[in-house]
Amino acid sequence: MTNPAPVTKGGKTSGTIRFGAVLLAMPLVLWLFLLVILPHIDLLLVSLHERISYGKYEFSLINYIEFFVEPLYWNTYVRTAVMSIMATVLTLVIGFPVSYYIAKMMRGKGKSILFLLCLIPFWVSELVRTFGWMILLRESGVISNFLQWAGIADGPVEMLYNDATIMVGLVYTSMLFMVVPLVSVLDSLDDSLIEAGYDLGGNAFTVTRDIVIPHAMPGIASGCIVVFMLTLGNYLTPNLLGGKDSLWFTEQIYTQFITRFNWESGSAFGFLLLVLSSLIVWFGLKISRQTLSETVG
Amino acid sequence: MADQFDLECRDVVKNFDAFTAVDTISLTIPKGSFFSILGPSGCGKTTLLRMLAGFQAPSSGDILIKGSSVLGVPPNRRPVNMVFQHLALFPMMNVAENVAYGLKRRGVDRATIEHKVNDTLARVGLPDSGPKQINQLSGGQKQRIAIARCLVLEPAVLLLDEPLGALDLKLREHMKVELKQLQNEIGTTFVYITHDQSEALVMSDQVAVMNAGRFEQVGAPQDLYYNPQTAFVAGFVGESNRWQGIVGAMQEDNIAINLPTGGMVLASRSVHPDLAEGQSVDVFVRPEAIAIDGQGKTDNGIQAKVENVLFNGAASSVQVRDAQTGHEMTVALPQTGAFANLRAGDVVNLTWGADQTRCFVRTVKQGVTTQGAVA
Structure with a gap:
């Protein structure tokens, strides 16, 4: 007779908890659904449409076929992927020693100052930062003028609008996103492991290869994923530093949507970019033997 | 070599x-x-x-x-x-x-x-x-x-x-x-x-x-x-009872160390041939060197009241307070369990030989008190 009371109470409590959990999860669910899933479903549907005449659409794969048939799109796609991978590798190669220095060589105040120095450029918008590079590198820019003044160059030197400049801009823009995870993962490496490596006969190369890099792998993977995705989806830097000839895939998407007002084709390109980044990240995790949960967690 | x-x-x-x-x-x-x-x-x-x-x-x-x-x-x-x-x-x-x-x-x-x-x-x-x-x-x-x-x-x-x-x-x-x-x-x-x-x-x-x-x-x-x-070694290695005192009168075999609290501890002259009257010394006695109601050497003898019995199997000890000087000491209990029924408040006679007392002259160097060796 008295037994049902606690049961009801228990049921009520868990009901309250469930409602609370739903409420807490709401922003995430809304965000995922409204800003990620819904647009992508729409993108997919639009990309599978073909415009027959004004206001008339039909299901078709023509937008995808067009991509594979037209070498310009195809080339831009591959070029963007290759350049992004190169930018990621370069950022890692430059960022790793920097992070190691900050995390392992510096102590106390010097450490925070160096870390802050990496952060400071990011207080300025990406647009302004990129214009900074343009001021330095353009034909009438600082470096060109200096070279002429020093007598090294006879006339103005144009250093903008080529692949190397795009690469410089991309690496510069991405550096912080590589350094932050690397510093935190290297910080967590016990100094005595490095010392033990030396004590047992290792040298700088073998200790780095066998102890530091395996320990830093989750940080390397997460840094690389972030940098790669940011680079692949970057629009501003390749466009400003590379000019008309930058041939970045996001520019193709922009052109389809805005210039040509061809939403169907633009959607297909957008979807292909998503497939590309997912595939490369998956492949990268496979060869570095990392899992996504390890990398994020 | x-x-x-x-x-x-x-x-x-x-x-x-x-x-x-x-x-x-x-x-x-x-x-x-x-x-x-x-x-x-x-x-x-x-x-x-x-x-x-x-x-x-x-x-x-x-x-x-x-x-x-x-x-x-x-x-x-x-x-x-x-x-x-x-x-x-x-x-x-x-x-x-x-x-x-x-x-x-x-x-x-x-x-x-x-x-x-x-x-x-x-x-x-x-x-x-x-x-x-x-x-x-x-x-x-x-x-x-x-x-x-x-x-x-x-x-x-x-x-x-x-x-x-x-x-x-x-x-x-x-x-x-x-x-x-x-x-x-x-x-x-x-x-x-x-x-x-x-x-x-x-x-x-x-x-x-x-x-x-x-x-x-x-x-x-x-x-x-x-x-x-x-x-330092006497204090760091093993347990010790520690006093500070001034070297007093030289007896035939022993040296009297006067404690500021009024008590006196005897140390052996043969162990400390270099001590001179008036020197300020640290005095150490091991807890296990002190006998409770014992018959051994009785150069030093005090009456003390048990304050705490610290039972720890074979390593048991008692904390006692010197009735005369109020100085707190630790005394090891024999492992035979002979004093198993000792309780707080009991009064015991403590004795130890003068040769069990260790004295080290306190020296003052550059304003810092350090301990010099006397052996």
Whole structure:
């Protein structure tokens, strides 16, 4: 007779908890659904449409076929992927020693100052930062003028609008996103492991290869994923530093949507970019033997 | 003669800016012995060990391993290996890879590596643990793997930096005995640093007591315990009752030490031939040197009231208060259980021989009170 009371109470409590959990999860669910899933479903549907005449659409794969048939799109796609991978590798190669220095060589105040120095450029918008590079590198820019003044160059030197400049801009823009995870993962490496490596006969190369890099792998993977995705989806830097000839895939998407007002084709390109980044990240995790949960967690 | 010593330090000094961490240390460690450096934290023992391993360079002085100087030799080229405080096993490798690491760095061929790794794992009592991951091991097993990882390289000297510190008490007691046995079997010279006197006393052939960057005394554990040369050693090694006093009248065999609280302690003249009247001294008496209601030597005799009975099996003791001076003392209870029914509030007669009293002259140097040796 008295037994049902606690049961009801228990049921009520868990009901309250469930409602609370739903409420807490709401922003995430809304965000995922409204800003990620819904647009992508729409993108997919639009990309599978073909415009027959004004206001008339039909299901078709023509937008995808067009991509594979037209070498310009195809080339831009591959070029963007290759350049992004190169930018990621370069950022890692430059960022790793920097992070190691900050995390392992510096102590106390010097450490925070160096870390802050990496952060400071990011207080300025990406647009302004990129214009900074343009001021330095353009034909009438600082470096060109200096070279002429020093007598090294006879006339103005144009250093903008080529692949190397795009690469410089991309690496510069991405550096912080590589350094932050690397510093935190290297910080967590016990100094005595490095010392033990030396004590047992290792040298700088073998200790780095066998102890530091395996320990830093989750940080390397997460840094690389972030940098790669940011680079692949970057629009501003390749466009400003590379000019008309930058041939970045996001520019193709922009052109389809805005210039040509061809939403169907633009959607297909957008979807292909998503497939590309997912595939490369998956492949990268496979060869570095990392899992996504390890990398994020 | 030189190759009789596996390790030798000559006037080694290490300064960090104005601070002298290691101050003119000289030591020689004979082949195959277990040498401990015992001292409180911050006494410079870790700095000394890191200099032996090569992670820090001495500011002056020389370090010789097997008779040749290793100054300027980096850690990876020194014939010494170190067991780190937190062991520093590589979590990214399994047990066998950890043990094989040093051999691989030497370019030993694969078959020999496998053979040696299995041999060494068997020697530390973990023959089948090769494929295990580090986090699958218990604390004691990790300990043994850390030692195996060094031993497989057959170092001239094995350095151990408080490796038992992280273990729980029971395991620590067990590992003490095990380490001692292991060292006996393999005959490698061990240099062991610790702040735990029981570890140092139980395991070592020789112990150096270190304080403020200097060696206070180097000797066999028995020596340190029964014949401390300085007040620091007397206070740091083992338990002691401690007073401060002034040297008073000389008697035929004994010296009277007057305590400021009004009491008097007798010390033997033959043990302290150098004491002079009027000197300020620290006085030490071991808790087990004092007899309760006993018949032995009765040079010193006081009446005291039991304040606390600290029962701890064979290591039981009582805290008592001197009825005359109000001084608190600790007295060990005999292991026979003769005073098992002693209770707080009981009054007991305490006696001990004058030869059990140790006095050290207090000296004042540069405004700092330090203890000079009188022996």
